[in-house]
Amino acid sequence: MSLMNKTGLYIHVPFCGSKCNYCDFNSYVGKMDLAEEYFACMKKEIDLYRDEMALNKIGTIFIGGGTPTCVEPRFIGEILNECREKYHVSEPCEITIESNPGTINEEKLKEYGQYGINRISIGLQAYQENLLKYLGRRHTAGEFVSSVEMAKKAGFDNINADIIFGIPGQTLKDWKDTLSVLTDLGVTHISAYDLKVEEGTRFGDMRDTGKLIEMEDELDREMYHYAIEYLKQQGFNHYELSNFAKEGCECRHNLIYWNCLEYLGLGAGAHSFLQDIRFENQATIEGYIEYLSKGQKPVEERYVRDFCEKMSEYMFLGLRLIDGVSREKFEDRFNQNIFDAYAAKIDRLKKKQLIETDDKSIRLTQLGLDLANQVFVEFV
Numbered sequence: 001m002s003l004m005n006k007t008g009l010y011i012h013v014p015f016c017g018s019k020c021n022y023c024d025f026n027s028y029v030g031k032m033d034l035a036e037e038y039f040a041c042m043k044k045e046i047d048l049y050r051d052e053m054a055l056n057k058i059g060t061i062f063i064g065g066g067t068p069t070c071v072e073p074r075f076i077g078e079i080l081n082e083c084r085e086k087y088h089v090s091e092p093c094e095i096t097i098e099s100n101p102g103t104i105n106e107e108k109l110k111e112y113g114q115y116g117i118n119r120i121s122i123g124l125q126a127y128q129e130n131l132l133k134y135l136g137r138r139h140t141a142g143e144f145v146s147s148v149e150m151a152k153k154a155g156f157d158n159i160n161a162d163i164i165f166g167i168p169g170q171t172l173k174d175w176k177d178t179l180s181v182l183t184d185l186g187v188t189h190i191s192a193y194d195l196k197v198e199e200g201t202r203f204g205d206m207r208d209t210g211k212l213i214e215m216e217d218e219l220d221r222e223m224y225h226y227a228i229e230y231l232k233q234q235g236f237n238h239y240e241l242s243n244f245a246k247e248g249c250e251c252r253h254n255l256i257y258w259n260c261l262e263y264l265g266l267g268a269g270a271h272s273f274l275q276d277i278r279f280e281n282q283a284t285i286e287g288y289i290e291y292l293s294k295g296q297k298p299v300e301e302r303y304v305r306d307f308c309e310k311m312s313e314y315m316f317l318g319l320r321l322i323d324g325v326s327r328e329k330f331e332d333r334f335n336q337n338i339f340d341a342y343a344a345k346i347d348r349l350k351k352k353q354l355i356e357t358d359d360k361s362i363r364l365t366q367l368g369l370d371l372a373n374q375v376f377v378e379f380v
């Protein structure tokens with residue numbers, strides 16, 4: 001299935017059982033009583049995009065959060081039905097649901113399968129109980145293992161695990177153990193993120209008051225390099241800065257973002273990129289419901305980008321991919337040679353050994369993978 005001419009659909013489920021200490025996602029605790037109304041509003045939102053989506057073929061659907069598996073599965077089923085009724089959803093279509101251990105059981109997983117969900121992402125973050133507690137996670141490592149086993153039993157053969165390195169107190173051994181548990185369990189995709197301590201999170205407050213000291217760069221990089229090497233040996237393709245997949249199991253939905261293809265985001269705070277315009281929904285659940293109760297699209301921000309901004313965006317998203325930005329695709333899209341557009345920047349980054357080029361593409365070097373932000377800021 002090629003991604004060309006395929007649109008992604010993102011469905012945001014902003015409910016969570018508790019807030020993790022590092023979390024800056026658009027998620028809310030203690031608002032589950034709004035779920036019924038929230039999904040009823042989402043059906044209205046689906047209808048409001050019927051015209052814009054009339055010619056689009058949906059190739060991937062990603063149900064993200066929050067914790068989509070903490071709401072009743074029927075809500076998810078109804079939303080997927082509505083999308084199939086009102087839009088053109090291709091067959092086959094990659095349909096992912098994000099989940100957390102402790103919020104899924106065999107029955108729910110079976111139901112998701114019946115709705116056509118064929119990929120599941122499970123948040124582990126770390127395999128050590130002390131680190132899970134420190135991160136503010138609600139589950140145990142054992143619950144993660146049983147979640148993967150239940151998912152396999154329910155027929156899921158495409159399973160992602162999210163993990164984090166760079167956690168204060170995490171040792172290299174902890175990290176190695178986490179990775180080896182995942183490869184032993186046979187997951188097909190791993191997203192390994194470097195912990196970023198963000199303002200406005202509990203960890204952000206702890207850092208500001210001196211209660212959290214970030215991991216030293218050297219150990220953080222050692223963990224990243226180890227993951228790249230180890231996962232390669234285990235047959236994973238490192239295809240994006242933080243993402244590793246067994247052959248054919250790359251996340252097609254995320255590839256849509258990195259390749260600057262179109263997607264529609266539904267739900268509170270969801271982002272979209274349709275008909276060359278980027279826009280963003282109202283972030284709060286209540287605000288989202290209010291817009292739709294009045295029959296209005298819940299769009300809060302629209303971003304008008306000029307030609308240069310569109311090229312820059314294409315560069316800093318595409319450079320996240322290990323294969324980098326294809327010179328031919330760039331030229332097809334912008335009618336301009338990538339070297340004419342960015343001669344000075346490319347030259348500067350090459351001199352710093354952060355990128356490499358050949359007649360096909362421009363991509364990050366090993367050093368560039370470590371210092372990717374220095375590359376991206378050149379294009380922002």
Ligand code: SF4
Nearest residue numbers: 016019020023027066
């Ligand atoms: S489960 Fe995910 S979305 Fe929910 S609070 Fe934790 S990190 Fe945030």
